[in-house]
Amino acid sequence: DTAVSQTPKYLVTQMGNDKSIKCEQNLGHDTMYWYKQDSKKFLKIMFSYNNKELIINETVPNRFSPKSPDKAHLNLHINSLELGDSAVYFCASRLSGRENYGYTFGSGTRLTVV
Amino acid sequence: AQKITQTQPGMFVQEKEAVTLDCTYDTSDQSYGLFWYKQPSSGEMIFLIYQGSYDEQNATEGRYSLNFQKARKSANLVISASQLGDSAMYFCAMRDTNMDSNYQLIWGAGTKLIIKP
Numbered sequence: 384d385t386a387v388s389q390t391p392k393y394l395v396t397q398m399g400n401d402k403s404i405k406c407e408q409n410l411g412h413d414t415m416y417w418y419k420q421d422s423k424k425f426l427k428i429m430f431s432y433n434n435k436e437l438i439i440n441e442t443v444p445n446r447f448s449p450k451s452p453d454k455a456h457l458n459l460h461i462n463s464l465e466l467g468d469s470a471v472y473f474c475a476s477r478l479s480g481r482e483n484y485g486y487t488f489g490s491g492t493r494l495t496v497v
Numbered sequence: 498a499q500k501i502t503q504t505q506p507g508m509f510v511q512e513k514e515a516v517t518l519d520c521t522y523d524t525s526d527q528s529y530g531l532f533w534y535k536q537p538s539s540g541e542m543i544f545l546i547y548q549g550s551y552d553e554q555n556a557t558e559g560r561y562s563l564n565f566q567k568a569r570k571s572a573n574l575v576i577s578a579s580q581l582g583d584s585a586m587y588f589c590a591m592r593d594t595n596m597d598s599n600y601q602l603i604w605g606a607g608t609k610l611i612i613k614p
Contacts, residue, residue, distance in 0.1 A: 485544030
């Protein structure tokens with residue numbers, strides 16, 4: 384199936400731990416994003432990569448570090464997790480110049496920090 | 498600054514009725530794009546419809562249409578003949594022009610739509 388795949392779907396971890404979320408797309412898109420959705424359902428961009436190059440790096444703590452080994456993958460590593468990091472994290476991708484097809488989202492990773 | 502406003506936090510609609518979800522936007526750009534996404538209770542984000550600022554006709558996709566009124570800066574989503582499966586959060590979003598043509602989306606707060614049988 385062609386899609387944006389995120390793993391894991393659920394992640395429960397203790398404060399202070401380090402965790403990673405993986406994202407892969409097989410759509411041939413050249414741009415990938417990480418979004419954070421808080422408990423009030425508000426979506427906020429965190430990072431954007433275009434052809435493996437970091438383009439957008441919004442004001443997020445430097446405990447969050449994205450890594451794009453190739454243009455089909457964009458992983459998110461989080462160090463020293465805090466309670467406030469609990470949220471749903473979405474990976475998304477798009478193809479430059481083809482906006483009318485929308486941005487394709489992964490199914491989300493629900494991170495709970497206890 | 499660019500902004501999306503969805504004034505309806507929640508709506509109840511009878512099954513088979515048409516629904517209009519409001520979205521207004523604010524931008525000084527001449528070229529922009531507007532999107533609607535659906536987020537059911539299962540959590541995934543589903544792309545519904547796109548309207549470009551230069552598109553002369555309102556976008557349509559099956560039961561979804563976008564009532565685009567440029568002068569009023571509104572881009573309302575219309576769902577015809579609503580179904581129980583339409584119950585979900587609906588988000589309006591706008592493409593934010595950013596450097597290197599790598600656009601991000603500016604999101605509204607969402608409208609929770611519940612279809613009553």
